[in-house]
């Protein structure tokens with residue numbers, strides 16, 4: 001069986017673990033099992049017709065005496081590119097707009113309040129090639145670009161916050177960034193946030209294209225809760241998650257593009273650990289499929305020249321502050337994961353585990369500052 005044929009870890013467990021042991025295996029591996037969310041028949045039909053997977057789960061909190069529940073529904077969308085990478089640029093963008101448009105329509109049928117797409121969703125993940133043309137042509141203005149116009153219409157039509165991660169062109173000086181645009185459910189651009197950490201690993205030659213973000217760790221106050229976006233490689237940096245959380249994020253989205261050979265064993269751990277450590281919800285979203293490029297490329301790592309980055313394994317999921325998580329979407333198919341959560345769970349878990357209260361941040365800040373100084377000497381005791 002090839003890497004790209006293996007459908008999902010969850011399916012394999014269901015198939016092979018004896019029924020009476022499965023519950024315990026799942027509890028240990030995935031935490032308290034979220035209930036399945038009943039989704040409307042029209043959405044289930046749409047998913048079937050339009051050939052994408054649709055799953056729904058529910059993260060509950062305990063009832064409180066002084067606060068009503070704070071229920072929000074989020075949608076994560078993972079997808080393949082639609083046209084080959086050598087199709088005209090605008091055709092590729094339009095085909096992706098159409099595909100995402102039909103998936104967002106199904107999200108609306110499911111009552112989704114906030115939807116998030118995958119990293120650089122309007123294009124193939126061409127940063128492996130190191131070629132500038134035609135890939136830089138996919139870059140658009142975050143505020144007024146073609147894709148943002150498209151997302152504003154979706155947001156307004158469906159009363160939905162739309163998180164749209166794109167390759168951004170800041171038009172005054174043609175500086176490129178890897179940016180998530182947050183469009184409010186009013187249809188206005190609420191703001192944008194840029195990828196803080198740029199990979200320098202394997203074929204992820206992204207530093208050729210755009211700069212390290214300069215927007216810090218913004219949190220967006222939406223009608224449905226406080227949200228932040230930690231783009232792809234930022235998930236390997238615990239302090240990146242931490243700072244979004246320190247600014248008050250209740251849900252942190254992690255739109256990604258990553259491949260099986262590189263990061264798959266880390267995928268299910270990193271966002272989940274961030275949810276636990278920071279008393280918040282986290283959402284990992286990864287594209288699917290293998291994208292072929294006309295010209296061979298190498299990455300100076302001794303590997304033979306090749307024409308694809310490898311298999312993007314999807315597996316998008318949501319993790320909750322109590323350590324539980326949803327099952328992942330498929331490794332191979334387009335998908336929409338709908339999750340309903342009660343945001344009261346974040347404070348309840350904070351009160352239980354108190355990581356923020358026991359964090360000793362002033363001490364760490366001082367020690368950390370010392371480690372960045374030129375005269376830093378590691379605190380090692382020798383005989």
Ligand SMILES: NC(=O)NCCC(=O)O
Pocket residue numbers: 119199204231232233234256257258259262263
């Ligand atoms: N898009 C991106 O940052 N990928 C880097 C590889 C990884 O973080 O798994």
